[in-house]
Amino acid sequence: MxxxxxxxxxxxxxxxxxxxxxxxxxxxxxxxxxxxxxxxxxxxxxxxxxxxxxxxxxxxxxxxxxxxxxxxxxxxxxxxxxxxxxxxxxxxxxxxxxxxxxxxxxxxxxxxxxxxxxxxxxYPQLPKLHTEDSFELPTDLLKNLIKQTVFAVSTVETRPILTGVNMKVANKELDFVATDSHRLASRKIPLTEETENIAFSSVVIPGKSLIELNKILEDTQENVEISVTENQILFRTKNLYFLSRLLDGNYPETSRLIPDQSKTIVYGNTKELLQSIDRASLLAKENRNNVVRFQTKTDNQLEISSNSPEVGNVVEEVTAKSIDGEELKISFSAKYMMDALKAIESDQVKIEFTGAMRPFIIRPIDNDQVLQLILPVRTY
Amino acid sequence: MxxxxxxxxxxxxxxxxxxxxxxxxxxxxxxxxxxxxxxxxxxxxxxxxxxxxxxxxxxxxxxxxxxxxxxxxxxxxxxxxxxxxxxxxxxxxxxxxxxxxxxxxxxxxxxxxxxxxxxxxxYPQLPKLHTEDSFELPTDLLKNLIKQTVFAVSTVETRPILTGVNMKVANKELDFVATDSHRLASRKIPLTEETENIAFSSVVIPGKSLIELNKILEDTQENVEISVTENQILFRTKNLYFLSRLLDGNYPETSRLIPDQSKTIVYGNTKELLQSIDRASLLAKENRNNVVRFQTKTDNQLEISSNSPEVGNVVEEVTAKSIDGEELKISFSAKYMMDALKAIESDQVKIEFTGAMRPFIIRPIDNDQVLQLILPVRTY
Structure with missing residues (x-):
């Protein structure tokens, strides 16, 4: 050679x-x-x-x-x-x-x-996958689907299936879902003519594989060809061939976790909320997994706060665009909320609560393709 | 407040x-x-x-x-x-x-x-040093004095005095010297009218202090005021006051380590030598402390090489500007040589050898203020 x-x-x-x-x-x-x-x-x-x-x-x-x-x-x-x-x-x-x-x-x-x-x-031979039942997605769209979901996979091996991202086809949509059972991230895209005859219905791709794939793929509009078999998935571009095993087992049905009604709806600026929660969590780093309190006030005011008796406390006032429905006091992980807000990719965000002990939903104000769900923490 | x-x-x-x-x-x-x-x-x-x-x-x-x-x-x-x-x-x-x-x-x-x-x-009170016997140096010059020497301090505590940089005054020069007993770095500057009546003769400043000082000082021509007492040193700029303890004990007399004659003199391009030694050491990372071989050839050719039986070997040919004196085969730590070449801060370098088992000296071709000395490793 x-x-x-x-x-x-x-x-x-x-x-x-x-x-x-x-x-x-x-x-x-x-x-x-x-x-x-x-x-x-x-x-x-x-x-x-x-x-x-x-x-x-x-x-x-x-x-x-x-x-x-x-x-x-x-x-x-x-x-x-x-x-x-x-x-x-x-x-x-x-x-x-x-x-x-x-x-x-x-x-x-x-x-x-x-x-x-x-x-x-x-050197082991790589399996050659049949590419007949493949479909294509623009690379930048695939990268977004991954980025908006993969951070929510579980990092512990107690339920191995949750360390993967569930890619599934349902209701003429392609849906990426990840959850570690404390929060859930989902991104849907409508199937196009090119993608509507996808042959598989649901597979689970290791989160680690998708993280590495996202590092390699360039942010272009060229297509990635995706082929799925029983236990492997292949992502292929002109000069790249990325093969990952799939995770064995059934991914939990997540749709019933998502509340279909809400009692309090907050509209606000994504970046302002993100930065306020970041600051409110600064003193909470060692206490109770970074928990901050979130409270609605009059005149569209939100109070985000945390208290670490030995160190001190923080109070952040945020002016929401609007607050509709019941008064609310809720506590949640600042890290989960920040991850979710970063994945929203929209200036304005809509947060739907169903009471202090129920999961709540974060979405971009202007589309329903991205959904982030977080379970609150009991402190009140 | x-x-x-x-x-x-x-x-x-x-x-x-x-x-x-x-x-x-x-x-x-x-x-x-x-x-x-x-x-x-x-x-x-x-x-x-x-x-x-x-x-x-x-x-x-x-x-x-x-x-x-x-x-x-x-x-x-x-x-x-x-x-x-x-x-x-x-x-x-x-x-x-x-x-x-x-x-x-x-x-x-x-x-x-x-x-x-x-x-x-x-909070403990910081000692207020007498500033009568202080002297001044331009900040950028002080930063250079530190940068060209401090990397050579010892990182082990077997001889604590060697973890510091020796700052001394002799022969109307201010000299910074550091050595870990395998290599030595020295930078001298002539005393000016302003600095010639420095009151101290020799102190040893912890290497760690100088590293932190160098991170803080900005690269300006404004003066730093330096005051020395028996066990402390103060560096002062307009808005900064940096106080360090000094190391106890006598710094070894290093001048007699420096050979006053040479048998082989090599003149070469600093960057070319540096990059060749870097490559030659790539396979030697785990063997014998990164040792490379250095050999003079005819026609101003140098060969820099290393051999790691399990991995492979590297041979680098470098054209020197000139090679005078005896033929030479010598081995040394690639890391020490790269540190020394980086500290030279001159395009062209002069290397003076006194045989394969004697320390050798690296200097800029155009001035004697910077001196780097390295002890070879016995391999031939």
Missing amino acids: KFIIQRDQLMDSVQDVMKAISSRTTIPILTGIKLEAHADGVKLTGSDSDISIESFIPKEEEGIVYIEQIEPGSIVIQAKYFPDIVRKLPQNTVEIEADEHLKVTIRSGNSEFHLNGQDADE | KFIIQRDQLMDSVQDVMKAISSRTTIPILTGIKLEAHADGVKLTGSDSDISIESFIPKEEEGIVYIEQIEPGSIVIQAKYFPDIVRKLPQNTVEIEADEHLKVTIRSGNSEFHLNGQDADE
Whole structure:
């Protein structure tokens, strides 16, 4: 195997596949990056067996030549050293060569590295998914669906299914839902002609996979192709192939958690609320999981406060756009509320309460696609 | 105590005095920041008893009003919460008030914090140093003296005196020296009329103090006033007072470590050498303390290399400007050499060797004020 490649393109691909590589894997060869040189380009693969990422660098794209003098072949290189080596090479042209003894030579300018490689035949084969029942989403929309939900997955393994995001199709909508049983985040999009014949009904994608996927995907309007099988999901763009296992088990039915009526509705400025809650929680960091109190007052005033007897207390006054319905005193986790408000992505927010002990809902004022639900904390 | 202050000025001062505050102090009140309101401004103090920092915010400076409605008094506020509170306050105008029960109220916009303060009378008094035998240095020069030497202090406590930088006066020069016994960094400046009657001859300043001082000092040409007593040193600018204890004991005589002749002299480009050594050390991270081999070749060629049998090897070719004298093969710590080359602050560097087992010297090509010395490692 041999090729001469542009360092910057190689570096981008190395960084992408590194997202799948864990030094704690039980399969030693998975601590490496697989390099495959083909006539049309070079493919890099990284995997921790939960997530597998392939990044393809074409020989030439839009008239720009990225790779020259390709002699096909493949090798596995230690991922511990390779990214630093590529980053620090002295010139933008890099020659990579592997011989029959699995010795890899990397040359750039007056710099020459010799590394011990491993046999690419020993690298696990990634499953090739059927792509017939696939659908497409614009990349920036998929990134938003992930960003608005994935933070709410559970981080404890007591109910493993809750560490994933539930992607499901119902009522001609595609719905992403995550919950850790204290809060819930949901984002729906209507199915289009292109997506309405999706073959699956409900799968659960590990939150960790989606977090890594979101780091790699660029914020473009180009489509991502999504294919689902019984136990795997594949996200594919022109040069990227991101495969994740799915979580086993049934995701809980979450729709009945969502109250269908409300007793108090608050309309307010998202950023003002976010900043006030942030400040109100500053002294509560060590007490009761960051709990703040939220109270309606007359004249559209809200009071957000917290009290940590040893340290002191904070009182924030916020002027709401309007407060309708019953008076309310409620306590909740400042962290959950801040996560929810950040995911709203709208200047104005609508918060619907059904009493101090019932879950409440946060939505953008102008659309119903995003829904954030938080369970209050009993303090009054 | 009461005053209304501009948040940005307060934030700068809080960040400065925080550099002296440690949460691991054995004196509980030192986990706080002392605030003193005087008729002419507000003074903040932080201390871990090794380092004490006072930052003064004048009521008014160059026609700009920073503080209004001052009612003199003082209080100690928990440093754990105060910086975050100040940073996140909603408006640039902040009112701070302390009552006779040591309750502190911080108001900004619709935000109000109540904190439990501590009695400022219980805060240790900082010693007032005599400033008669003080001298002055431009701030940017002092910062350079520190930066070019402090990295070479010892980080282990086996010889505590080596954890400091030796500041001494000899031969009408002011000399900063640091060594961890494997390498030495020195920067000299000639005494000027203003500095030639410095009263002290040699003191040792804790490296940690100088590192914190360098974070606080701005890169200006304004003077820093330096005062030395038997066991303390004070650095003073217009609004800053930085006091550090000195280290007890005699600093070793380092001048006889420095070879006065050489057998091989290499002239080269600082950045090229630095980057080649960086790359050559990439595979050596876990082996023998990052050791690389350095070898002269014909035609002004240098070879820098390292070998880690399990991982692979690296060979870097560097073209020197010139190589004079005997052939040389030597091994040294890549980290020490990179630290030294970064401290040179000159495009071209002169390296003087006296054989493979003797310390060697790195200097800028164009001045003798900076000297870096490294002990080689025996590998050949």
